[in-house]
Amino acid sequence: MRLGAFALVLALCPAAHAELRQADQADGRLEFSAIQAGAKFTGAFTRFRIALDFDPAHPASGRLDVTVEVASIDTQDPERDEILRGADFFQVEEHPQAVFHAGRFERAGDGWRAPGDLTIRGVTQPVPVMFTLAPGAGTAVMKGSASLRRLAFGLGQGEWTSTEWVGDEVDVRFELRLQPVG
Amino acid sequence: MPARNSSLRYGWVAQGLHWGILALLILQVTLGSIADELPVGLERLTLMSRHKSVGITILALAVIRLAWRWIDSPPPLPPMPRWQSIASRLNHWGLYVLLFALPVTGWLMSSAANRPVSWFGLAQLPDFVAPDAGLKEVFEEAHELLVNVLYVLVALHVLAALKHQFIDRDGLLMRMLPGRRS
Numbered sequence: 218m219r220l221g222a223f224a225l226v227l228a229l230c231p232a233a234h235a236e237l238r239q240a241d242q243a244d245g246r247l248e249f250s251a252i253q254a255g256a257k258f259t260g261a262f263t264r265f266r267i268a269l270d271f272d273p274a275h276p277a278s279g280r281l282d283v284t285v286e287v288a289s290i291d292t293q294d295p296e297r298d299e300i301l302r303g304a305d306f307f308q309v310e311e312h313p314q315a316v317f318h319a320g321r322f323e324r325a326g327d328g329w330r331a332p333g334d335l336t337i338r339g340v341t342q343p344v345p346v347m348f349t350l351a352p353g354a355g356t357a358v359m360k361g362s363a364s365l366r367r368l369a370f371g372l373g374q375g376e377w378t379s380t381e382w383v384g385d386e387v388d389v390r391f392e393l394r395l396q397p398v399g
Numbered sequence: 400m401p402a403r404n405s406s407l408r409y410g411w412v413a414q415g416l417h418w419g420i421l422a423l424l425i426l427q428v429t430l431g432s433i434a435d436e437l438p439v440g441l442e443r444l445t446l447m448s449r450h451k452s453v454g455i456t457i458l459a460l461a462v463i464r465l466a467w468r469w470i471d472s473p474p475p476l477p478p479m480p481r482w483q484s485i486a487s488r489l490n491h492w493g494l495y496v497l498l499f500a501l502p503v504t505g506w507l508m509s510s511a512a513n514r515p516v517s518w519f520g521l522a523q524l525p526d527f528v529a530p531d532a533g534l535k536e537v538f539e540e541a542h543e544l545l546v547n548v549l550y551v552l553v554a555l556h557v558l559a560a561l562k563h564q565f566i567d568r569d570g571l572l573m574r575m576l577p578g579r580r581s
Binding site for chain 2: 253254255256257258259260292293294295296297299300376377379382383
């Protein structure tokens with residue numbers, strides 16, 4: 218499956234000049250976990266793009282942009298996916314993309330924190346994304362996570378606003394390989 | 400009434416398990432049948448998750464019941480033709496098998512559908528199979544087939560008990576009812 222491409226300006230060594238990186242996203246994963254009827258399940262988005270422009274020496278500038286095609290949601294349960302794509306959740310016809318943008322980075326333990334804005338279903342909320350970068354030969358592995366509350370974005374209308382059977386908290390995780398552009 | 404079985408009557412442990420499991424089975428097939436007819440939505444999710452919790456309860460009671468049967472032998476059968484005692488034994492063991500096979504196929508079906516099972520929201524059960532649409536179909540078919548076998552075996556069980564009580568008048572039904580004479 219061709220999943221698109223993402224770009225990265227990456228300078229893992231502060232002395233090095235920032236490189237633009239691009240990777241094949243086929244081996245990237247963007248997953249989420251939520252609680253349904255008291256049990257945690259995991260789903261994924263199979264189409265998304267990431268662009269990272271990041272210099273650890275100058276974390277106050279740069280950018281992390283993530284665009285997710287929300288119709289690509291896959292919880293390995295066709296009934297649930299249909300509800301999630303529908304009017305009560307992602308409303309994919311009207312809001313085909315979820316977008317995250319951060320314009321600066323902060324040190325957070327061994328990794329980084331990208332305080333940014335996440336827009337889902339036309340609603341924008343501040344959400345920090347935590348991530349780590351591990352360098353490789355010509356590639357870098359980016360792993361990250363974020364936590365959000367689905368109801369803050371209107372994910373769950375009508376009967377689904379109740380959190381008794383579908384939890385409010387959603388944990389997002391991603392892992393992908395980044396390669397230089399060009 | 401003593402806890403243990405006598406030569407004439409089941410003790411309160413065996414009787415409690417027998418009638419308790421019957422009450423749960425009636426609740427269980429009712430929940431399952433109603434939920435199965437509902438359109439995909441919160442009400443179906445609610446009833447199905449209760450169906451799963453009750454099913455796991457039945458599975459736990461079936462384990463206790465089988466263990467107790469091993470600890471405390473049932474009273475001997477009243478005199479009857481050999482084919483009847485063989486039929487009785489087959490029917491009872493068939494019912495025991497179903498008390499395990501029905502919850503287990505339901506559990507596996509839930510795991511295969513990526514809808515893990517929670518016991519009343521208190522504990523999430525492990526998944527012994529990974530999400531797989533084909534496997535879900537297999538367990539779903541098996542679950543539905545087994546519940547029909549359950550109806551047949553329960554009907555035979557009830558008809559046989561009534562025949563002993565009202566035609567043979569051998570007092571067999573009294574063995575599973577509380578009474579002064581132990």
